[in-house]
Amino acid sequence: MKVLVVGGGPGGLFFGILLRRARPDVAVHVVEQNPEGASYGWGIGLTDSALDALRPSAPDVVDDLAADIDVTDQMEVGLDGETLRVTASAFSRTGRIQLLATLQRWARAEGVTFAFAQRLEDSAELAGWDLVVGADGVNSRVRDIYADVFKPEISFGNNWFAWYGTSRLFTAPSIIVLRRPEGVAVSHASQYTADRSNFVVELTPRVFRSGGFEHLDEEESRRRCEAMFAGSLEGHPLYTNKSLWFQPKFVRCTGSWSHENVTLLGDALHTVHPSLGSGTRFAMRDAAYLVEALAAAGWDVPRGLRGYEESRRGTAEAFQRAAVRSIGWYEGLQSRPPRDLTTMTLEYIMRTGRVRYEEFRRNNPEMMRAYEELR
Numbered sequence: 001m002k003v004l005v006v007g008g009g010p011g012g013l014f015f016g017i018l019l020r021r022a023r024p025d026v027a028v029h030v031v032e033q034n035p036e037g038a039s040y041g042w043g044i045g046l047t048d049s050a051l052d053a054l055r056p057s058a059p060d061v062v063d064d065l066a067a068d069i070d071v072t073d074q075m076e077v078g079l080d081g082e083t084l085r086v087t088a089s090a091f092s093r094t095g096r097i098q099l100l101a102t103l104q105r106w107a108r109a110e111g112v113t114f115a116f117a118q119r120l121e122d123s124a125e126l127a128g129w130d131l132v133v134g135a136d137g138v139n140s141r142v143r144d145i146y147a148d149v150f151k152p153e154i155s156f157g158n159n160w161f162a163w164y165g166t167s168r169l170f171t172a173p174s175i176i177v178l179r180r181p182e183g184v185a186v187s188h189a190s191q192y193t194a195d196r197s198n199f200v201v202e203l204t205p206r207v208f209r210s211g212g213f214e215h216l217d218e219e220e221s222r223r224r225c226e227a228m229f230a231g232s233l234e235g236h237p238l239y240t241n242k243s244l245w246f247q248p249k250f251v252r253c254t255g256s257w258s259h260e261n262v263t264l265l266g267d268a269l270h271t272v273h274p275s276l277g278s279g280t281r282f283a284m285r286d287a288a289y290l291v292e293a294l295a296a297a298g299w300d301v302p303r304g305l306r307g308y309e310e311s312r313r314g315t316a317e318a319f320q321r322a323a324v325r326s327i328g329w330y331e332g333l334q335s336r337p338p339r340d341l342t343t344m345t346l347e348y349i350m351r352t353g354r355v356r357y358e359e360f361r362r363n364n365p366e367m368m369r370a371y372e373e374l375r
């Protein structure tokens, strides 16, 4: 059996590792358009519950991903320079480059082969494999080739994002909201190595347009964001790594999840949203479901792919509904700017409906007392 994985992101790599472990006799080949060691972006967060969900599939690999990264259950929410620290989900942080390097090392150790700097373009390249897995991200070429089967619904968020790094160490993951005369600006920041934090800037359309950001190059945008968030950055610079403005693409495949021996996973199949901080886990969980479904079908590929869809689709759609609620909260900041820090913090924590109110209340008695006094 020969398997082609298009895309060497977290989903494709984890799939390769799990498949080779389950079937060491199967050849798994990953085609990745980027050169080895190249990656966009900075740090990513993985909640403890994400790692717990992934761990049973490959405990050694998942422990390795979490090995040298800081875990915290503290988070900070800021509004115009005032901050509130709360106890929330426990979070590990790592660099996207480190995460990919670790997964590549494990994949190589399992015998997965790689072709870097090779972009899959032509549908003819999908012939001759027993199974093709499109793990090629949000702009998936495999999804495009079989668009009539996968039937993707694609929309774009209204807010604009740019992904920076900084040397200011946000030891607790932070959401920083600034009310400006022209609208609301947000940053999502968290430390992920000894000397770096992630700093994702999110601008509502009015702030983006009135600041003329669409006409600025990467360096000028960086300078302007640095100035806008100077109070939180405390004199530290922002750094770029392909930090171009984008509106997140929201992908949902409404058709079948497979065509004969071809399927999709991760962002290629369904995105969540940067604000939910769960896309990496989501893609890696898809990989685990796919391998389990293939095994349960006795490695009959079309049957296994149907089993993958049957077992995964419901959870995936529920997760996407949480993402839509999260997007709505951030986008709603334009028309209903936050009134006060305490209320905004609670609304933020509860925005997806996935955090239990009573549990949050128990862990944050002081903040909740302050909130109830405001009512």
Ligand SMILES: Cc1cc2nc3c(=O)[nH]c(=O)nc-3n(C[C@H](O)[C@H](O)[C@H](O)COP(=O)(O)OP(=O)(O)OC[C@H]3O[C@@H](n4cnc5c(N)ncnc54)[C@H](O)[C@@H]3O)c2cc1C
Residues within 6 Å of the ligand: 006, 007, 008, 009, 010, 011, 012, 031, 032, 033, 034, 041, 043, 044, 045, 046, 118, 119, 120, 121, 135, 136, 137, 138, 139, 140, 141, 142, 161, 162, 163, 200, 265, 266, 267, 268, 272, 273, 274, 276, 277, 278, 279, 280, 281, 282, 283
């Ligand atoms: C600003 C921002 C912040 C984020 N923060 C977090 C976070 O904190 N936590 C979290 O869990 N997630 C986060 N995410 C989401 C996460 O990055 C993605 O959801 C996750 O990487 C999806 O994994 P994937 O393997 O499906 O796709 P990707 O990681 O996109 O990997 C796809 C791979 O396929 C390759 N590829 C694409 N097309 C081709 C082709 N035609 N031929 C060959 N190769 C191809 C690409 O180069 C890429 O390496 C964030 C995303 C953004 C944009």
